[in-house]
Amino acid sequence: MTTQDTKPRSKTSGSEYTYTPEDGLLLEVEDLFVEFRTRDGVATAINGVSFNLHQGESLAILGESGSGKSVTAQAIMGILDMPPAVIPNGHIRYCGQDLLSMPDEQRRLTRGPEVSMIFQDALSSLNPVFPVGWQIAEMFRTHRGMNKSDALEQAIRLMERVSIPAARDRVKAYPHQFSGGMRQRIMIAMAIALDPAVLIADEPTTALDVTVQAQIMALLQELQEERQMGLILITHDLGVVADVADRIAVMYAGRLVETATVHELYAAPAHPYTRGLLESIPRLDQKGQTLAAIGGLPPNLMRIPEGCAFNPRCRMAQDVCRTDRPPLHEVVPGRFSACHFAEEVINA
């Protein structure tokens, strides 16, 4: 699982900056707040989120649409549109250095060689008018100053690594000439090209068939183990999470409501929202019964309810839930939950 490897990551990088993870701690998100200032008001998309990521670890960030999981990923990458996004508070430390207070140029140079991201829709995320080999090779040309032919060789190697058949022939092909699964592999190739320490995968398989999903997730796992990357997997699909993740962080309305290891979470959730999510998974042995669902809708991020954000929809809500925001506290060693009644939920 988590390796306590303090070996500095040495690479032939074009940048003069070096990053060394202390105790294998790659990423430290501390008390992050992200707001969107629009004409109609301020939406708090991320409301005080903290978590860590170590080398070789896979963290799944689970949540529905609007929970803030994608915004978290984009904040880490630094690709949010600012304005309208504003980060009023918080730190994002990579190998101990705060990405948010870094000069822009230094931050830019971390994208690709240090932290990398893959997106949900590979067809729209790849440039349709450039060959795929060219797009992968671009990583080497811009960050390592390689010439065209060397960079292209590297691109072919990467395409072979992600199991694209006949890579040498297909390196000149265009994104629309590949199937969905192949395109996602190309994105992965592009993302791991410079051997980043952190890979963020934002719903990488949502747009794919179930069988292709499994292949892509297996590939990600393989690459992660091979390179000891920290993997952040953003998803809303509990099934995908079960196979790949070591730890899960559940987000709701821009807040972390629970973190735990996969087994612990599935066995006994410590938050009513997580419990609701697990209960709503249709099961093959539940014939003839109505599907369970969490009533109500996610809140408007411009008007988050007082106290616990989940209280309007929570079966167990009490008065304290409507007034006091529950802090993310350690319920059981290693497990955190933001619920006033976490113990009851675990033992239910």
Place this chain on the structure above:
Amino acid sequence: MTEAAIAEISVTDNYEGGDVNEERSLASDAWRAMRRNPLFWVSATMITIFALMAIWPSLFTSTNPTDAILAQSRERPNANAWFGRDIQGYDIYARCVYGARASILVGVLCTLGTVLIGGIVGVMSGYQGGWLDSLMSRIGDVFFAIPLLLGAIIFLVSLPDFFNDNYFLVVLKVVLALVILGWPSLARLMRSSVIQVKPNDYVQAARALGASPNRIVRSHILPNSLAPVIVVATINLGAYIAAEATLSFLGIGLQYPAISWGIDISAALVGLRTTPHMLFFPSVFLSMAVLAFIMLGDVVRDALDPKNR
């Protein structure tokens, strides 16, 4: 993407804000969006003014545009003739006002003609597909090969003295030229619009319920494919006014007895150095008329564009 995040916010907003029973059709949304756009009111006012000028020119001037006072020809703007007089002694202001009729007539008739013909052909092509579609597309290609102005020139040059005495027939000649050459572009637009609407589930559902093709087209396909056609038709109205003026400018569009801004501008070019007012006023009227329709078309397009809402 951050846009998605903000979009998510607006989605949840609707649930808390609006009344569940509130009618939110595309048309009413568009109408609401248009009303809020100041440009809509500007163009609507301008169009109303021009329409009034076309229908009741006497509201705006009591002078007869065909009254020539040769002695005062080329007169500068003054108290008697607000815009001055042209080379034949006509009151320019009166001619500008009366000239609206020809332009509006041509614009409206051309738009009606192209939308009707092009619309029908386009719907049939798009809905039926098959050999009808191929045939119509080939025919459309042929028409597209001839730029509008060039084709109109050939058409009108071959009908020089036809209908030359009646005001309405003179206008009709020009309308005919433009409609014959202009319907294919609207047909193509309607066709692609229909083709985009056809695969939608509600059309399949109507088919499955046994609705006749007529009914399907009338109730389901047409209302949903009209949006781009409306935008283009509005903008085209302005373009047809400009086209008529250009043809009249070249001397093969409207002729006497019709009064057209194009004719006046053409006549005014000769005296550019000494009497610019003869050029200026009809130019302004013409530009305003075209601008009004193009502006309205822009407003309608923005209102109907789902991305802007």
Place this chain on the structure above:
Amino acid sequence: MGTYIIRRLLQMIPVILGATFLIFAMVFALPGDPLAGKCGERPCPPQYAAAFREKYNLNDPLPVQYGKYLGNLAKGDLGETYNGIKVSEQLKLRYPITAKLAVMAILFESIIGIFAGVLTGIRKGGFLDNLVLVSTLVVISIPVFVIGGLAQYFLGVKLGLFPVTVTSTDPTVYELALPAMVLGSLSLAYVTRLTRTNLTENLRADYVRTAVSKGLTRRRAIGLHAMRNSLIPVVTFIGFDFGALLGGAIVTERIFNIPGIGGYIYNSIRSRDGASVVGAVTVLVIVYLFVNLLVDLLYGLLDPRISHD
């Protein structure tokens, strides 16, 4: 790729046939005497009329007429005016001038249009953006001949920056500068708007987000990734807009007295020389078709999503 070119070339043949047939139909098949209006204000001299009838077989059924007409066209014989001047000779003399004018106009509209479009596309909503939006709307609305007249007056007569009319038979670049700008002005407005719209849309695209997350500089993400996608439709637009340019050339050459093909057409309209008008316009149409074909091929080259089989 080669087969693609040949296929498009072959596809053009029926279109050329169709277009020439359409022109033929308009000239010969419309009710009325085809000779009417071809010889100026008076009826045609009898020798010319007889020769005309003989040559175009007006006594034969329509299909034969068309065949003969096509045959003549293929030979490059565009007919003669009633004075016995060969139309094709006149065109050969004049086309370099019009070509020069057209090229200058295209350069003007592309360079400035793309530049302005990029500037406003990147910085949407600023003062410059609104200024450009308004000014392009105004330019689109004002017909070319009005712009020409006003430009001639303000920049030529009043400010004396450019010659008011062209006086030499082989005009220099300086003499053609103002006419070229007038001719390109309408397209310039469209190019600017199109570039701006495409760029803003592409800037929001997912692949730009990917480019940024790859650690590319903002300059590269916009200047290379977004621009390449944005410019493809603009390039093709410039090509297809060529047809409007041809029509506009007639107007522009008239205003500035340029002895090109456009001026020739205008003068022929004025003097009711139908044969010349039809001959010249036919040539313009064929040129337009070839330009369209070139643009189509260019588009196929630039956008890899267009299949080449």
